[in-house]
Amino acid sequence: MEASGVDVHEVELRRIRLPLARPFRAAHGTVAERDVLLVRADDGWAECVAPNAPTYTAEYTDGAHHVLRAVLIPRLFEGRGLEDVKGHAMAKAALTTAVLDDELRRSGRTLAEHLGVTRETVPAGIVLGIPDNGSMPALLSEAEAALAAGYRRIKVKVRPGWDVQPVAALRHHFGAPVDLSADANGSYTSVEDVELLDHFGLTMIEQPFAADDLLSHMACAASLSTPVCLDESITSAAMADAALAVGACSIINVKPGRVGGIAEAVRVHDVCVARGVDAWVGGMSETGLGRTVNVALAGLPGFRLPGDLSASSRWFPVDITAPFELEDGMLRVPKQVELRMDVVEAHTTSKEVLTRG
Ligand code: MG
Secondary structure, X not given: OOOOOOOOOEEXXXXXXXXXXXXXXXXXXXXXXXXXXXXXXXXXXXEEOOOOOOOOOOOOHXXXXXXXXXXXXXXXXXXXXXXXXXXXXXXXHHHHHHHHHHHHHHHOOOHHHHHOOOOOEEEOEEEEOOOHHHOHHHXXXXXXXXXXXXXXXXXXXXXXXXXXXXXXXXXXXXXXXXXXXXXOOXXXXXXXXXXXXXXXXXXXXXXXXXXXXXXXXXXXXXXXXXXXXXXXXXXXXXXXXXHHHOOOOOEEEEOHHHHOOHHHHHHXXXXXXXXXXXXXXXXXXXXXXXXXXXXXXXXXXXXXXXXXXXXXXXXXXXXXXXXXXXXXXXXXXXXXXXEOHHHHHHHEEEXXXXXXX
């Protein structure tokens, strides 16, 4: 499963700036454009999903760029593993995914084939950010457009002070059948405040407390009837197993970047399957390149809930691959994905190539 990289001759680190379709705000910050780090290992490409600032986890684009250049790529060229480098999950994921993509291209296989995925489509979900000025009509019209477009679930970003009102408004406006969740990105400090969200039939409440606060998540999961889902807390399959074992959550959001790569994401999936709990694939507002990985991964049988997997146009007016589009609320599991190099070139802000010495 793990790509070795022993045959890789050169690795390119390329930064591109892509404007978002519209600014996106969550409890941990606002983003209006993505400064994306692309990694090429010979003919294989991957996207580093680290955001521009260290506000989701500790990782951020400049930091990932540095550790790739100074530590991870030299190790790859020296034939040493990446395992004894602590942290830097998103940077490691980008490098190992680029190496895997190179291997798959050379053997003419798709990522879905590599993963053993047989589903051809996966259900699409959408994340609604916190609107400017807390505008409820703006939130409702965005949700209305998403449901009309066919999205199978709606997730709303919440934080203390922007929680009960938007969740109640969405539930009141669209009724019980709409699959509705809330994601707090760790912005709560009291179980009582989270309990206020327990009366709206939410499919789940995601990451109410800080990533390392398993005790509050345990208390919350014990007190609420709404399932608790963990995102930022789950940094590995071992953490997933521990969080489920102690009852800190009953659903897990899997992101390959957050857990250090595709192979570890599959191991988290397998933990969820072994424990009989629901899991789904999250997103980091990826370009089509990162979206390809997420959508292929979401085809695994344990991912039984719709993920945060949207059409490309939800995030980017222009994407660096052919856009993902909704088909009756589903996204098609990609075959071979080609980068639109003209779009990549037009948005490139820097490029460096490291060569095996
Ligand atoms: Mg989340």
